[in-house]
Amino acid sequence: MTEPASTLVSLQGIAKVFANGVAALSGFDLDIRAGEFVSLLGPSGCGKSTALRLIAGLTEPTQGRVVWPGSHAADHRGEIGFVFQDPTLMPWANVADNVWLPLRLRGVSRRDARTSIAESLALVGLSEFAKAYPRELSGGMRMRVSIARALSVRPRLLLMDEPFAALDEIARFRLNDDLLRLQRNLRCTIVFVTHSVYESAYLSSRVAIMSPRPGRIVAEVAGETTEERSADFRTSPRYAALCGRISQILLEQTEGRG
Amino acid sequence: MTLSPVDTLRDRRSLLRILLPLAVFVAVLAAWEGFVRLRGIPSYILPAPSLIGATMVADWPLLSASLLTTLKTTLTGLVLAIVGGVGLAVLLSLSKVIEYSLYPIAVVLQVTPVIAIAPLLLIYMPQDVAVLTCAWLVAFFPVLSNTMLGLQSVDRNLMELFRLYGAPASQSASARFTARLKALWYLRRPAALPAFLAGLRIAGGLSLIGAVVAEMAAGSAGAGSGLAYRIIESQYRLNIPRLFAALVLLAATGIGLYLLLAALNHVLLRRWHESALAPES
Numbered sequence: 001m002t003e004p005a006s007t008l009v010s011l012q013g014i015a016k017v018f019a020n021g022v023a024a025l026s027g028f029d030l031d032i033r034a035g036e037f038v039s040l041l042g043p044s045g046c047g048k049s050t051a052l053r054l055i056a057g058l059t060e061p062t063q064g065r066v067v068w069p070g071s072h073a074a075d076h077r078g079e080i081g082f083v084f085q086d087p088t089l090m091p092w093a094n095v096a097d098n099v100w101l102p103l104r105l106r107g108v109s110r111r112d113a114r115t116s117i118a119e120s121l122a123l124v125g126l127s128e129f130a131k132a133y134p135r136e137l138s139g140g141m142r143m144r145v146s147i148a149r150a151l152s153v154r155p156r157l158l159l160m161d162e163p164f165a166a167l168d169e170i171a172r173f174r175l176n177d178d179l180l181r182l183q184r185n186l187r188c189t190i191v192f193v194t195h196s197v198y199e200s201a202y203l204s205s206r207v208a209i210m211s212p213r214p215g216r217i218v219a220e221v222a223g224e225t226t227e228e229r230s231a232d233f234r235t236s237p238r239y240a241a242l243c244g245r246i247s248q249i250l251l252e253q254t255e256g257r258g
Numbered sequence: 259m260t261l262s263p264v265d266t267l268r269d270r271r272s273l274l275r276i277l278l279p280l281a282v283f284v285a286v287l288a289a290w291e292g293f294v295r296l297r298g299i300p301s302y303i304l305p306a307p308s309l310i311g312a313t314m315v316a317d318w319p320l321l322s323a324s325l326l327t328t329l330k331t332t333l334t335g336l337v338l339a340i341v342g343g344v345g346l347a348v349l350l351s352l353s354k355v356i357e358y359s360l361y362p363i364a365v366v367l368q369v370t371p372v373i374a375i376a377p378l379l380l381i382y383m384p385q386d387v388a389v390l391t392c393a394w395l396v397a398f399f400p401v402l403s404n405t406m407l408g409l410q411s412v413d414r415n416l417m418e419l420f421r422l423y424g425a426p427a428s429q430s431a432s433a434r435f436t437a438r439l440k441a442l443w444y445l446r447r448p449a450a451l452p453a454f455l456a457g458l459r460i461a462g463g464l465s466l467i468g469a470v471v472a473e474m475a476a477g478s479a480g481a482g483s484g485l486a487y488r489i490i491e492s493q494y495r496l497n498i499p500r501l502f503a504a505l506v507l508l509a510a511t512g513i514g515l516y517l518l519l520a521a522l523n524h525v526l527l528r529r530w531h532e533s534a535l536a537p538e539s
Contacts, residue, residue, distance in 0.1 A: 105424035
């Protein structure tokens with residue numbers, strides 16, 4: 001019997017109310033275990049991105065706490081990579097310099113970061129575009145650069161905020177598979193915000209479904225294990241059943257409020 | 259190597275952009291010359307372009323010295339405006355207290371017409387310093403306001419990335435200050451560059467206007483040696499061809515300054531900023 005994975009980060013009794021009085025989260029509890037691929041799924045405005053920013057330490061909870069237990073407590077910020085919905089690249093810097101940014105901010109020189117930059121670009125298949133500027137790349141390639149930048153710090157936890165929402169279906173499918181391959185190779189934990197039932201069902205080892213605002217976790221659905229993904233999976237009855245189950249819960253939540 | 263049809267079209271368009279205004283300019287000069295000659299208009303009323311050209315050559319020692327004076331004032335005023343405007347913009351962007359304290363004063367200086375301030379400056383300062391101050395005053399604000407706008411218009415998500423990856427190691431004031439300096443250098447500085455350069459192009463023209471206005475104010479007080487002073491002097495002496503020649507030199511200075519700053523804009527932004535990219539065919 002395999003030992004259960006240790007908790008990497010735990011969000012306990014979180015409430016978040018913004019300065020304008022909008023309550024984004026209330027009674028939000030979620031444990032992220034090492035090696036998981038957790039999708040946060042919910043209707044627009046339910047606080048998915050807020051939960052992600054809380055984990056990253058980019059905002060503070062109004063109530064509750066974000067706990068990094070055990071060995072992850074010290075300097076957990078150094079272990080996080082973040083990918084936004086937009087690629088958020090510096091237009092004045094070429095691809096290599098964009099990927100260098102997190103390391104540069106931590107005082108790593110260009111020479112010392114060279115290997116890490118090259119490896120990160122190789123992981124996303126952009127080795128030949130190191131000298132290109134963001135405007136010279138397609139939307140999908142820009143997102144790959146954004147992912148490479150997050151990977152440059154070799155994160156234990158990768159936080160992704162609807163990263164493929166603006167891409168066409170083909171680019172999205174390709175990046176979905178690339179992401180699963182990356183997780184297998186790097187053995188990192190991923191928390192992935194999406195409002196796509198199909199994407200969450202395809203990618204996740206666990207789908208955490210949120211209620212409408214103020215958001216909280218109302219159900220968790222176990223996904224398929226990472227090793228079982230293939231192009232055939234998208235057309236399999238198992239995938240259809242999984243999507244159906246997740247959709248049903250999401251619908252009940254939305255209509256329950258409506 | 260043969261040119262593609264797209265390249266040929268682009269070359270033809272570039273050529274047209276130069277030739278068309280040049281042709282219009284030559285036509286206007288020819289019409290002017292013909293009008294003056296045919297109607298026999300005296301040169302103290304309206305000199306022909308050929309006479310203006312001849313005066314330019316004949317009076318070149320005098321006019322070139324005046325040009326140098328005006329140019330020196332304009333460029334020094336512009337450099338001081340860049341140093342002061344960028345320096346203050348950085349200070350204002352680092353602290354809201356400084357912004358609230360100093361920005362209104364900068365606005366007051368901007369909205370008060372320089373022509374009204376010039377006589378006062380000439381009373382309180384040596385003439386060359388007063389003229390330089392006028393050039394600086396009018397050029398300073400576009401640099402300040404545009405640089406501030408640029409420094410404050412940074413992508414919010416990029417700022418979040420800086421907070422995540424560049425978070426200070428401790429919460430000490432010096433660590434936080436270092437983190438802010440990093441964000442300023444790596445993020446705000448390049449992000450502000452397009453707005454700063456736009457401000458610089460405005461400031462270049464305004465610096466020349468400031469210098470001319472101050473020289474005129476100084477000239478009417480009976481002293482000075484810049485091109486504006488030559489214009490006033492020529493007007494008093496009814497030497498209208500020299501007045502026109504000085505005016506041509508002033509216009510050429512303005513055009514030269516504009517082209518120089520436009521070229522700088524192109525060199526610094528051509529790889530990444532929309533404003534400097536070649537149109538896609």
